[in-house]
Each structure stands twice: as structure tokens, then as C-alpha cells.
Amino acid sequence: MSLTKQQVQHVATLARLKLEDSEVADVVGKLSRIVDFVDQLQAADTDDVVPMAHPLNMSQRLRADEVSEPNQRDIAQRNASSTAKGYYLVPKVLE
Amino acid sequence: MTSASAGGPLHQRTLAELADGLGKGEFSSRELTGALLARIEGHGETLNAFITVTAEGAMLQADRADKARANGDAGPLNGLPIVHKDLFCTKDVLTTCGSKMLQDFVSPYDAAVVERLSQAGAVMLAKTNMDEFAMGSSNETSFFGPVGNPWDTRLSPGGSSGGSAAAVAARLLPAATGTDTGGSIRQPAALTGTVGLKPTYGRVSRFGMVAFASSLDQAGVITRSAEDAAMLLGVMAGIDPRDSTCVDHPVPDYVAGLQKSVAGLKIGVVRQHFDEGLDAQCAQRVRDSLAALEHVGAKLVEIDLPNIGLSVPTYYVVAPAECSSNMSRFDGVRFGHRCDDPEDLFDLYSRTRGEGFGAEVKRRIMTGTYVLSAGYYDAYYLKAQKVRQLISRDFKDAFANVDVIAGPTTPTAAFAIGEKTDDPITMYLNDIYTIGANLAGLPGISVPCGFVDGLPVGLQLVGPHFAEETVLSCAHQYQLLTDWHTQGPENFA
Structure with missing residues (x-):
């Protein structure tokens, strides 16, 4: 199956990935090739098979909801490009 | 080719031999660390195996280790050298994941693996090059450029733990950490003539290990002997409350377990693994190694894994799907x-991600977003999770009759840099024999089993869940019978 340029642009929007015009043709070609390849799965008989949600088929271990660490915001924020008064800054969301 | 001996130059020695020398006071950790840093300086750039060299920190850690030994307070890995794949977070040291996205990222904490090894006394010398966010099988997707294979620097060392494998193969370090999501430890180990161990899913904490596909990722090691892998796993394995998928399962003495003979061990040989995709000479090396194990008492049993042929397409739905969710954290904000x-x-969001990610990472995010999107979820993602269950069930059935499964690690020996970059599927098929163990969460190891036209080939051993002891002892017993693992590339003697 060949994906269209429009489909690829839609997926890129969902993924919040800006593709340069020069990249689009390559992505269309390679993504179509990957989708064709994984289409082999359709031939497998999986009636009554429970989908695998964990590689050991185990359930998630839970812990008590307790504070385990002090707040380290100052250290964490050293990696951010734009902060003020302990907040992370982003372009204006509400007018 | 050159052979190592226990009394040879420090860089030729295994971790176990170095531990012995340090224990006897033959040399200090400062001397050892200095010697290896000099080798890294000389050869590291030729191979492009490292992203960051932490010379200063290493000397401090070495001095601390020497002091601890003098005080009778030496940990199990006291003063021994290690390098970490650059997706293990290291406090106050860059952790780039081989990506432009994280080229300036300094983690505020150590990954559990880094922390445990450090607490045991290990000395970190560098962070190794890798495919961007571990997405690749050749180390060519790294923002910091490809890594050369020490056996022929025009060839790829494999990936994604390519820098770790190249560094160990070139005798720059005896051991490196790596991660394995679809073969990223075992495949580069095979292509560089080193030992690569991927433990059971949940055996080692993933805390502080930057996630690619969370249900497949597992931390492990690349070394030159199974014995060294056992030494390291004993320190790395065990419960960690900070990783909810880390399993509370007893950690045996892996080094003691190595002595177990293979007499009576039932080794499953998968018929499908010797199909047309496998290079004839590689197949011969693997068959020779199986014959060597049979000669000392192992029993070879032909087995079928009926759905194993679907492992690569299953992986290329599940892994990109998980990747697309994990990579959503890179939003240019935090x-x-x-x-x-x-x-x-x-x-x-979109420009930050468009600029920060390389082509392969974008492709995987796109694939993952597509298979999870409205209208395609059932047909691709859910279908793949069902086939994954079938593949896993095949392994379970096989392990009812055999103790370990053996076969090739890769379909061919090392390939040229640039040879497989045009078609993603050609690259993906490199991991055809390794992906099954990730889908089923099983432990696996690759050990050197000979050469094809001067290039190393790997034998893969896969065991049931938490049977690292069996996998390691079988690998160790094989290494007692052979000397492939002691042969290194001439240009890095």
C-alpha cells in the first residue's frame, strides 16, 4: 500500500513533527515501504489470542502513594531553555 | 590477530584478570585508569566510539577506589573500568542519546545501572556513541557520526550500542554497558567479536535509562568474556522501587554458576534460523560451535518456532508505537x-522536534503514530500485540523441552558503512534472529564463534525467563573450549 503525501502530512501533524518539503518525498516512500512490510501480520491467525500487554505477562507492581523525594525544581530547570520564577515558559496559549 | 594473556598489557586483560591484578597490588586503579585513558585518547577518535570522555572524573573515582582498597573497603568491582552507553543518565555529565535533541542535556541524577556499578567501585571513563535514541542497527543514525568497526574501520560495528562494542573490541576498555530493544547489544557484539548479554526483561532496572520502547528495552553489557558479563550482571541485577517493571526475583551468584558443565544440557536448534537468509559461511561457524558443545556432552534438539518469521514485522509495529509515545516528552519545554x-x-512543538530529531527517529515516530492512529489501531497495533503473544508462546513451548536455544546472532558478518541506509527494511532485517528474545522478554547472549573472511561471527544463546545462569554458563563453557574471544583486531593490538 502506498501512502499519499496528504496522509503523511496528517500523521506528521498528529506527531507534532515539522517535515521540511525536501524530506516529505523520502518519508512517503520509506513509510509506505514499512507499512507494506508490516502488512504481513494480517495473514497470521490470531483468533482468540489475548494481545500481549507485558513481556512477562505480569501485572504492574504498585507502590504506596507517598512522597519519596524532595522537590528538585531548581536542578531540573537547569536543562530548560526558558523559565521564569520557577515556571517553564511557552508561547501564549490563551488570548 | 593477537592473543591476550593474564600477564600481558593492561588493556588486553579482561575484567576478571584486572580484578585479580588490583587485588594483588600489581597495579593501582590510578595506573590502570591512566593507561586506558591514554588508549582512549589514541584510538577513540579513529573509531568515533565515544561522545564524552570523563578523564577528570575517572581519575577522582580511581583514587577513591585505591583509597577504599587500602582501607579494606573494596567493593566487588573496586577500581575496575567501565564506559556507559550515552543513554544512561549520568549526574553532571552529558547524556546525549546520540541526538541533536539532547546534545546539551545534563542529567540531575544517575541511572540505576550507573549508580549500582559506581557503588560497587567501578570507574567510569567515558560515554559511548550510539544510534540516535538507540534507533538503528549500524550506529549510522548518531548525530555524532558513525562508529568504525575495529576489524575494518570502513565497516559498521552494528548498533545501536555500536560505540560500546567497538570500544571493547578494540581493547580500549574491557567492559561497556549497552541497551537492547531488538538486538542492540547482541548484534554489535556479534559484528565486533565481543560478548553481549541482554538480560530478562525486568532483571535490571531501567530507571534513568532513556526510554525507546518500554516493553522491550533492557540494560546489559558488552565484554570480552562471559565471566566478565557475569561479574557485572551480579551487580546490576535486582529490584529497584523506581522502576515498576523491574522484577523482584532473587539474584544468584552468576560467577559461581559459570562452573556448571554443559553435559546433558539440552540445546534447541531452531530450524527457521538456518533458512535462506543466513550467510552459508556464518551458518557453518554456528554449526561448528554447536558441534563443539555437543562434543562435551550437550544434546542438540531440532525445534520449531512456527511464528518466528513474523518477529521483525511485529517488532516494527510495537517498537515504533511505544517510541512515538516515549518521544512525545521532547517538546522543547523542559x-x-x-x-x-x-x-x-x-x-x-513541531519545529523543535523537526529540527532536533534525525531521519530514522522521525521515521519511527511517524510509523508509530500511524499504527496507533484512528482506524489503524486494531489492524496494526492490536494485531501485532496478538502475534507477539503467539511468538512468546512458541518460545514457552520450546523451553518445555530444551534448556537453551542456540543459533546465529546475525545473518551476515559486519557490513559496510552506508551499505544498508537506502532501504529501512534491509537494515531492520539485521535483527531477524535477535528480536524474538525482546518480544518474549527472554535473556540472550552473543559470543564470538569464529571468523568469516577475517570478520567475527556470533553464536546466540537464548534462555527462559531469568535463566541468565544457564545462558552465561553455557557461554562460559564454550569459551573454555575455544579462543575466538581472545583474538582481537590487529590494528588495535
Whole structure:
């Protein structure tokens, strides 16, 4: 199956990935090739098979909801490009 | 080719031999660390195996280790050298994941693996090059450029733990950490003539290990002997409350377990693994190694894994799906690259990600987003999770009759840099024999089993869940019978 340029642009929007015009043709070609390849799965008989949600088929271990660490915001924020008064800054969301 | 001996130059020695020398006071950790840093300086750039060299920190850790030994307070890995794949977070040291996105990222904490090894006394010398976010099988997707294979620097060392494998193969370090999501430890180990161990899913904590596909990722090691892998696993394995998928399962003495003979061990040989995709000479090396194990009492049993042929397509739905969710954290807000002058929030996200990620990472995010999107979820993602269950069930059935499964690690020996970059599927098929163990969460190891036209070939051993002891002892017993693992590339003697 060949994906269209429009489909690829839609997926890129969902993924919040800006593709340069020069990249689009390559992505269309390679993504179509990957989708064709994984289409082999359709031939497998999986009636009554429970989908695998964990590689050991185990359930998630839970812990008590307790504070385990002090707040380290100052250290964490050293990696951010734009902060003020302990907040992370982003372009204006509400007018 | 050159052979190592216990009394040879420090860089030729295994971790176990170095531990012995340090224990006897033959040399200090400062001397050892200095000697290896000099080798890294000389050869590291030729191979492009490292992203960051932590010379200063290493000397401090070495001095601390020497002091601890003098005080009778030496940990199990006291003063021994290690390098970490650059996706293990290291406090106050860059952790780039081989990506432009994280080229300036400094983690505020150590990954559990780094922490445990350090507490045991290990000395970190560098962070190794890798495929971007571990997405690749050749180390060519790294923002910091490809790594050369020490056996022929025009060839790829494999990936994604390519820098770790190249460094160990070139005798720059006796041991490196790596991660394995679809073969990223075992495949580069095979292509560089080193030992690569991927433990059971949940055996080692993933805390502080930057996630690619969370149900497949597992931390492990690349070494030159199974014995060294056992030494390291004993320190790395065990419960960690900070990783909810880390399993509370007893950690045996892996080094003691190595002595177990293979007499009576039932080794399953998968018929499908010797199909037309496998290079004839590689197949011969693997058959020879199986014959060697049979000669000392192992029993070879032909087995079928009926659905194993679907493992690569299953993986290339499941892994990209998980990747697309994991990579959503890179939004230009809290850490990592941020585009200049964003117009609005959408522009901030999409331009930051468009600029920060390389082509293969984008492809996997796109594939994952597609298979999870409305209208395709059932047909691809859910279907793949069902086939994954079938593949896993095949392994379970096989392990009812055999103790370990053996076969080739890769379909061919090392390939040229640039040879497989045009077609993603050609690259993906490199991991055809390794992906099954990730899908089923099983432990696996690759050990050197000979050469094809001067290039190393790997034998893969896969065991049931938490049977690292069996996998390691079988590998160790094989290494007692052979000397492939002691042969290194001539240009890095």
C-alpha cells in the first residue's frame, strides 16, 4: 500500500513533527515501504489470542502513594531553555 | 590477530584478570585508569566510539577506589573500568542519546545501572556513541557520526550500542554497558567479536535509562568474556522501587554458576534460523560451535518456532508505537533542543522536534503514530500485540523441552558503512534472529564463534525467563573450549 503525501502530512501533524518539503518525498516512500512490510501480520491467525500487554505477562507492581523525594525544581530547570520564577515558559496559549 | 594473556598489557586483560591484578597490588586503579585513558585518547577518535570522555572524573573515582582498597573497603568491582552507553543518565555529565535533541542535556541524577556499578567501585571513563535514541542497527543514525568497526574501520560495528562494542573490541576498555530493544547489544557484539548479554526483561532496572520502547528495552553489557558479563550482571541485577517493571526475583551468584558443565544440557536448534537468509559461511561457524558443545556432552534438539518469521514485522509495529509515545516528552519545554522564536505552541512543538530529531527517529515516530492512529489501531497495533503473544508462546513451548536455544546472532558478518541506509527494511532485517528474545522478554547472549573472511561471527544463546545462569554458563563453557574471544583486531593490538 502506498501512502499519499496528504496522509503523511496528517500523521506528521498528529506527531507534532515539522517535515521540511525536501524530506516529505523520502518519508512517503520509506513509510509506505514499512507499512507494506508490516502488512504481513494480517495473514497470521490470531483468533482468540489475548494481545500481549507485558513481556512477562505480569501485572504492574504498585507502590504506596507517598512522597519519596524532595522537590528538585531548581536542578531540573537547569536543562530548560526558558523559565521564569520557577515556571517553564511557552508561547501564549490563551488570548 | 593477537592473543591476550593474564600477564600481558593492561588493556588486553579482561575484567576478571584486572580484578585479580588490583587485588594483588600489581597495579593501582590510578595506573590502570591512566593507561586506558591514554588508549582512549589514541584510538577513540579513529573509531568515533565515544561522545564524552570523563578523564577528570575517572581519575577522582580511581583514587577513591585505591583509597577504599587500602582501607579494606573494596567493593566487588573496586577500581575496575567501565564506559556507559550515552543513554544512561549520568549526574553532571552529558547524556546525549546520540541526538541533536539532547546534545546539551545534563542529567540531575544517575541511572540505576550507573549508580549500582559506581557503588560497587567501578570507574567510569567515558560515554559511548550510539544510534540516535538507540534507533538503528549500524550506529549510522548518531548525530555524532558513525562508529568504525575495529576489524575494518570502513565497516559498521552494528548498533545501536555500536560505540560500546567497538570500544571493547578494540581493547580500549574491557567492559561497556549497552541497551537492547531488538538486538542492540547482541548484534554489535556479534559484528565486533565481543560478548553481549541482554538480560530478562525486568532483571535490571531501567530507571534513568532513556526510554525507546518500554516493553522491550533492557540494560546489559558488552565484554570480552562471559565471566566478565557475569561479574557485572551480579551487580546490576535486582529490584529497584523506581522502576515498576523491574522484577523482584532473587539474584544468584552468576560467577559461581559459570562452573556448571554443559553435559546433558539440552540445546534447541531452531530450524527457521538456518533458512535462506543466513550467510552459508556464518551458518557453518554456528554449526561448528554447536558441534563443539555437543562434543562435551550437550544434546542438540531440532525445534520449531512456527511464528518466528513474523518477529521483525511485529517488532516494527510495537517498537515504533511505544517510541512515538516515549518521544512525545521532547517538546522543547523542559529539556532538550528548542526552536528559535516559536509563533505558537504548535510551532514550538513541531519545529523543535523537526529540527532536533534525525531521519530514522522521525521515521519511527511517524510509523508509530500511524499504527496507533484512528482506524489503524486494531489492524496494526492490536494485531501485532496478538502475534507477539503467539511468538512468546512458541518460545514457552520450546523451553518445555530444551534448556537453551542456540543459533546465529546475525545473518551476515559486519557490513559496510552506508551499505544498508537506502532501504529501512534491509537494515531492520539485521535483527531477524535477535528480536524474538525482546518480544518474549527472554535473556540472550552473543559470543564470538569464529571468523568469516577475517570478520567475527556470533553464536546466540537464548534462555527462559531469568535463566541468565544457564545462558552465561553455557557461554562460559564454550569459551573454555575455544579462543575466538581472545583474538582481537590487529590494528588495535
